[in-house]
Amino acid sequence: MDKSKKEYSLEEKKNLADKIKSLKKEEELKKIKSIIFKENPDLHYTKNSSGMLFYFQNLNNSTYDKLEKYLKNLENKKIYRMTMTTSETNTLDSINKEFKDKDKYKLSNLEKNMIRRKEYEEEIKKNNNTLHNDELYMSEDTEKNTTTNIFVKKTPESNDEEKEKKAKSIKKTSDSNESSEKQKKVKSVKSVKNVKKPKSVKKSKN
Secondary structure: OOOOOOOOOHHHHHHHHHHHHOOOOHHHHHHHHHHHHHHOOOOOOEEEOOEEEOOHHHOOHHHHHHHHHHHHHHHHHHHHHHHHHHHHHHHHHHHHHHHHHHHHHHHHHHHHHHHHHHHHHHHHHHOOOOOOOOEEEEEEEOOOOEEEEEEEEOOOOOHHHHHHHHHHHHHHHHHHHHHHHHHHHHHHHHHHHOOOOOOOOOOOOO
């Protein structure tokens, strides 16, 4: 007894037949054959070198119902696989994008540090009379409230220090010149002392 409530039209049967023709996998074709012969134990068919031939439109109505469900199941699996592949691709794209965003974030932090360092150096120039050499400067990420870098900067010398250094340099040069002049004078005196007086020549008596 045919338990299927749905009556399949010739057009619907033709559509099912077309879908079955498009199947390529052996296990799928075996399943189709199993459904047909299970639902139609008294099916009359002709067997030759091409296979088994029968009228597809003359099968029990329950056959079409089960074939339709099986084909839909195959289609759903195919869609699922495609969705998973797309999802995996999107996930990989998302991961790659995340890494790129992290790289951009790191670059952004680096740029911030460079800007802060530039500002720090400008601040040093403005306040070079109060800062000391080897002063530490901590670069902070205000958004995260964390220290991102530490700089050790040699600050410019104060005006007084510069003047003092110049004065010392001038004095050193002056002292050096003075010492050189003294050495020249000493050498000159020594050279004069070392000059021998010519011996006097006695006149002979005639």
